[in-house]
Amino acid sequence: MATAFAPTKLTATLPLHGSQENRLVLPIRLAPHSSFLGSTRSLTAHSSRRLNHAHATRRSPPVVGVQEVVKEKKSINSLLITKEEGLVLYEDMILGRSFEDMCAQMYYRGKMFGFVHLYNGQEAVSTGFIKLLTKSDSVVSTYRDHVHALSKGVSARAVMSELFGKVTGCCRGQGGSMHMFSKEHNMLGGFAFIGEGIPVATGAAFSSKYRRDVLKQDCEDVTVAFFGDGTCNNGQFYECLNMAALWKLPIIFVVENNLWAIGMSHLRATSDPEIWKKGPAFGMPGVHVDGMDVLKVREVAKEAVARARRGEGPTLVECETYRFRGHSLADPDELRDAAEKAKYAARDPIAALKKYLIENNLAKEAELKSIEKKIDELVEEAVEFADASPQPGRSQLLENVFADPKGFGIGPDGRYRCEDPKFTEGTAQV
Amino acid sequence: MSAILQGAGAGAAAALTPFNSIDSNKFVAPSRSSLSVRSKSYIVAGSDDGTNKSFGSSSLIARRSQPLMIPNAVTATKADTAASSTSLKSGHELLLYEALQEGLEEEMDRDPHVCVMGEDVGHYGGSYKVTKGLADKFGDLRVLDTPICENAFTGMGIGAAMTGLRPIIEGMNMGFLLLAFNQISNNCGMLHYTSGGQFTIPVVIRGPGGVGRQLGAEHSQRLESYFQSIPGIQMVACSTPYNAKGLMKAAIRSENPVILFEHVLLYNLKESIPDEEYICNLEEAEMVRPGEHITILTYSRMRYHVMQAAKTLVNKGYDPEVIDIRSLKPFDLHTIGNSVKKTHRVLIVEECMRTGGIGASLTAAINENFHDYLDAPVMCLSSQDVPTPYAGTLEEWTVVQPAQIVTAVEQLCQ
Numbered sequence: 001m002a003t004a005f006a007p008t009k010l011t012a013t014l015p016l017h018g019s020q021e022n023r024l025v026l027p028i029r030l031a032p033h034s035s036f037l038g039s040t041r042s043l044t045a046h047s048s049r050r051l052n053h054a055h056a057t058r059r060s061p062p063v064v065g066v067q068e069v070v071k072e073k074k075s076i077n078s079l080l081i082t083k084e085e086g087l088v089l090y091e092d093m094i095l096g097r098s099f100e101d102m103c104a105q106m107y108y109r110g111k112m113f114g115f116v117h118l119y120n121g122q123e124a125v126s127t128g129f130i131k132l133l134t135k136s137d138s139v140v141s142t143y144r145d146h147v148h149a150l151s152k153g154v155s156a157r158a159v160m161s162e163l164f165g166k167v168t169g170c171c172r173g174q175g176g177s178m179h180m181f182s183k184e185h186n187m188l189g190g191f192a193f194i195g196e197g198i199p200v201a202t203g204a205a206f207s208s209k210y211r212r213d214v215l216k217q218d219c220e221d222v223t224v225a226f227f228g229d230g231t232c233n234n235g236q237f238y239e240c241l242n243m244a245a246l247w248k249l250p251i252i253f254v255v256e257n258n259l260w261a262i263g264m265s266h267l268r269a270t271s272d273p274e275i276w277k278k279g280p281a282f283g284m285p286g287v288h289v290d291g292m293d294v295l296k297v298r299e300v301a302k303e304a305v306a307r308a309r310r311g312e313g314p315t316l317v318e319c320e321t322y323r324f325r326g327h328s329l330a331d332p333d334e335l336r337d338a339a340e341k342a343k344y345a346a347r348d349p350i351a352a353l354k355k356y357l358i359e360n361n362l363a364k365e366a367e368l369k370s371i372e373k374k375i376d377e378l379v380e381e382a383v384e385f386a387d388a389s390p391q392p393g394r395s396q397l398l399e400n401v402f403a404d405p406k407g408f409g410i411g412p413d414g415r416y417r418c419e420d421p422k423f424t425e426g427t428a429q430v
Numbered sequence: 431m432s433a434i435l436q437g438a439g440a441g442a443a444a445a446l447t448p449f450n451s452i453d454s455n456k457f458v459a460p461s462r463s464s465l466s467v468r469s470k471s472y473i474v475a476g477s478d479d480g481t482n483k484s485f486g487s488s489s490l491i492a493r494r495s496q497p498l499m500i501p502n503a504v505t506a507t508k509a510d511t512a513a514s515s516t517s518l519k520s521g522h523e524l525l526l527y528e529a530l531q532e533g534l535e536e537e538m539d540r541d542p543h544v545c546v547m548g549e550d551v552g553h554y555g556g557s558y559k560v561t562k563g564l565a566d567k568f569g570d571l572r573v574l575d576t577p578i579c580e581n582a583f584t585g586m587g588i589g590a591a592m593t594g595l596r597p598i599i600e601g602m603n604m605g606f607l608l609l610a611f612n613q614i615s616n617n618c619g620m621l622h623y624t625s626g627g628q629f630t631i632p633v634v635i636r637g638p639g640g641v642g643r644q645l646g647a648e649h650s651q652r653l654e655s656y657f658q659s660i661p662g663i664q665m666v667a668c669s670t671p672y673n674a675k676g677l678m679k680a681a682i683r684s685e686n687p688v689i690l691f692e693h694v695l696l697y698n699l700k701e702s703i704p705d706e707e708y709i710c711n712l713e714e715a716e717m718v719r720p721g722e723h724i725t726i727l728t729y730s731r732m733r734y735h736v737m738q739a740a741k742t743l744v745n746k747g748y749d750p751e752v753i754d755i756r757s758l759k760p761f762d763l764h765t766i767g768n769s770v771k772k773t774h775r776v777l778i779v780e781e782c783m784r785t786g787g788i789g790a791s792l793t794a795a796i797n798e799n800f801h802d803y804l805d806a807p808v809m810c811l812s813s814q815d816v817p818t819p820y821a822g823t824l825e826e827w828t829v830v831q832p833a834q835i836v837t838a839v840e841q842l843c844q
Contacts, residue, residue: 138593171626181625188592189625196612199582203589210595214571215542236612239582246577400627403685407664409713409760412767412799416713417760 080295083362089294090357090368092131093123093350094375096147099156100325102379103146103163107329111387112163115192116177119147121292121324124349125256126151128297128319129224132305138186138223140201143178144256144323145190148226153185156382166389173392174400194227195234198253201225202240205251205314212311222250222308230261232275238282241316245283248313252304253279255318256291262327263335279316291319292347295356322347398424520705527697529671530560533678534598536707538568541596544682547574547587548600548637557602558638558697584610584635588617592629596682604639604691605651618687619662634681636690640731640781641829643695647817650825654691654758655787665758666712667691667730671701673756676710684712691758693731715762721751723843725769727792728779729755732830736779739835748839758788766792767800774805775842779830784812806842811835 081089100118107116119126122144130139130151141148149159154170162169163177170182171190179190188204191197204223211219231237232255244251255275259266267273279286285307289300297319304315322344326333357363402408405418417423524532538544545568546561552575555562565573576583580601587597601607607614614635621629641650654665664686668674674692681688710716718733719740728736733754740750751769755761770776776796780789789810796808811830818828 140589169626171624171628174626175624179624181621181628183625183628188589188629189621191616193612193616196585196616199585199613200589200592200617202582203586203591204593205589206586207590207593207595210545210571210590214545214569235579236582236585239577239579240586242577242579243582243586400623400625401662402664403622403627403630403632406713407662407684407686407760409757410762410764412763414764 086357086362089127091371092127096123098375098379115328117144117328118325122321124294124297125291125319128294129301132301136221138188138204140188140197140225142227143192145180149180149187152187154182157385160382161386161389164386167392168389194231195236198225198236198240205249208250220309224252226254229257229266241282244314250308251314253316258321258323276318284314286316288318291321292349294353394425397426521702523702526671526674526699527560529675530678533675537682544596545572546598549602551600580606580609585613587633591631591633596632598634601637603649604637604653615660619660630685631687632685633687638692638694640693641818646820650818652782655782658759663687665689669730669733672703673710680709680712713757715765716754716756718754719752721749723749724775725773726750726752726777727755732779732781735832739832742836770800771803776808777838778810780812784815787812
């Protein structure tokens with residue numbers, strides 16, 4: 001039931017802002033000297049030459065990148081954010097960073113176990129997108145989901161407790177690091193296998209459209225799906241790009257391209273590493289943005305979210321970002337080039353925002369310090385809370401296997417197994 | 431295909447009328463009996479002296495669910511429609527796929543959150559016509575024609591279910607759902623648990639499976655054996671128009687994810703079903719033919735092979751009790767257990783492959799729970815462990831045939 005859309009329209013001008021002077025052309029192309037494709041030295045030299053050559057033959061007239069818009073705005077003396085917004089963004093990123101640092105500490109102290117994937121360095125993407133969403137909008141993430149949950153509003157206490165495996169965790173200790181869910185905040189997970197969350201996000205977006213078009217409710221909810229560069233070689237990604245564009249679902253696909261899938265460099269795994277280009281192939285705009293700059297991410301996010309709310313369909317946003325730590329706490333992170341790490345460390349999104357706020361007189365150093373202190377206390381309190389919380393008891397073992405526990409069936413005695421109060425301990429045979 | 435179907439169907443349908451057309455399953459729980467509640471007097475047939483353990487008649491009355499045994503005289507004759515028609519005010523005849531459609535349509539009328547998604551379910555009306563006409567009535571969004579991407583659209587259904595809709599996801603052939611295994615196992619089965627109970631996934635995943643008429647190996651798969659270990663899902667298999675409609679409705683109303691297995695060869699079975707609304711209990715087995723000598727447990731298409739064998743067996747003087755287990759996960763160990771305690775011999779007839787099938791699990795469950803009541807080892811007749819061959823003769827030898835069932839019963843009842 002694909003409504004007719006003119007493919008040409010999608011690749012034509014898509015104004016990021018209403019005004020003429022800020023008109024952008026999407027898909028946004030990269031400046032040829034961009035170091036985006038950088039990886040290990042040898043790969044960079046070899047492959048970027050080839051790709052730049054390909055660009056030269058295919059490139060259309062130079063277009064304005066997001067960087068230019070930001071510079072433009074600054075030059076005409078209008079800032080991208082207000083003071084209040086700036087402080088909200090800053091606090092959210094500091095929360096993400098502090099929380100993840102505390103996770104590392106707690107992990108090495110034996111308070112949490114298993115696979116823990118930290119988000120250090122990528123905070124601009126989470127904050128840039130999620131702080132624009134309402135409570136009823138949905139977020140779907142991957143196993144690197146702590147900060148997405150925090151940005152969406154799940155309390156640090158609930159996330160830390162979940163990591164400690166306590167009953168007070170957001171999933172009662174049953175999910176763990178890779179399964180952060182919150183019905184209240186519409187955090188739809190938390191998925192351990194890459195790619196498997198994208199269809200779920202597509203379903204949430206479908207729900208939104210269904211409510212609007214079938215149930216005739218006032219529903220403008222959008223869904224944001226976060227996933228990485230490795231996922232972009234997975235079938236589910238493409239299947240969902242197709243369906244989302246086909247039915248104009250209110251979804252934003254956000255690629256957190258941190259160039260590495262554990263130890264696999266994006267360039268070694270992908271025939272065409274420019275992921276944003278895959279959007280137009282399916283009939284949706286593809287945008288590339290500097291994911292280390294929260295303001296740039298936010299500008300792109302604003303337009304993508306507005307598009308979705310207007311019913312114009314999905315957008316694919318590729319955020320060039322970097323994780324400062326290894327893939328997980330078990331990853332020794334020996335493969336990545338020290339120079340590459342240093343280069344991105346110099347582009348720390350928190351430092352960048354701090355600089356912006358101070359330089360533009362939006363905040364004073366002292367204010368920002370007090371935010372940092374507040375967050376430190378919050379995270380410490382979260383640890384104390386998690387420490388003090390009880391571990392799940394035996395009776396919790398089978399409680400949430402079925403929404404309707406009749407699903408455990410009828411026992412030999414004729415009664416439903418769930419009628420036995422001790423059943424959830426797992427004593428009954430299934 | 432339909433000729434053979436009618437052959438099996440007609441005979442079986444007639445044999446089934448006294449039991450299916452009665453309003454035994456008319457009421458949703460609390461009644462858990464799968465038999466008629468119409469007869470006021472009942473006889474507990476054939477309780478063996480000396481082996482009557484916990485099932486004295488007093489306990490039967492005391493418990494809410496009362497297994498009612500219809501005396502043998504009634505079961506041997508198929509034409510006891512007089513008694514059944516007194517309770518059945520009116521009925522209408524239809525084919526199994528129409529019964530599925532009726533159940534689906536009624537639920538879609540009842541709750542606007544119920545929607546269908548799958549390949550060719552909309553404009554084409556469904557490859558087996560289960561959704562015929564529904565897209566015209568409910569629109570293209572409620573009966574959604576998906577592209578060919580099982581994993582993604584199953585996941586989409588799961589995401590929609592998490593956010594308040596009640597999708598029915600159709601696999602054009604159950605075998606195609608192998609492509610959706612990631613979503614069915616990881617998300618469908620697990621998300622309610624890993625989210626700490628926050629999100630429910632009230633999906634129904636349905637489609638035709640089983641060995642058809644020379645459809646080839648990949649279109650003849652029995653996925654119930656692959657899915658049975660997934661925690662958090664329920665599986666049911668329909669076999670008659672009556673239970674097809676009833677199970678469809680119950681599955682849609684259930685808050686749990688339910689996989690409803692239909693069979694390619696059963697869609698044209700004809701039966702008269704009640705006009706009044708009814709639902710079949712998802713967790714209950716169905717007593718097809720009460721008996722004394724041996725318990726035959728079966729489901730889906732094999733039910734008809736069993737009933738065909740039953741005719742031969744009755745002529746030879748045997749009295750088999752046939753139970754359609756219907757609920758593949760979880761097993762209704764109450765109905766099954768009562769039967770085992772009565773007959774002490776069990777034969778399982780299924781279409782799954784020998785290795786790791788539903789029969790294998792059922793054998794284990796019976797041995798575990800009712801070992802003391804068995805006079806002979808549990809015998810399980812399954813399909814051969816082979817990719818279903820195309821050639822007609824080979825295909826016939828792949829699945830269990832009535833003659834083998836007769837032989838097995840004779841062997842067990844020696």
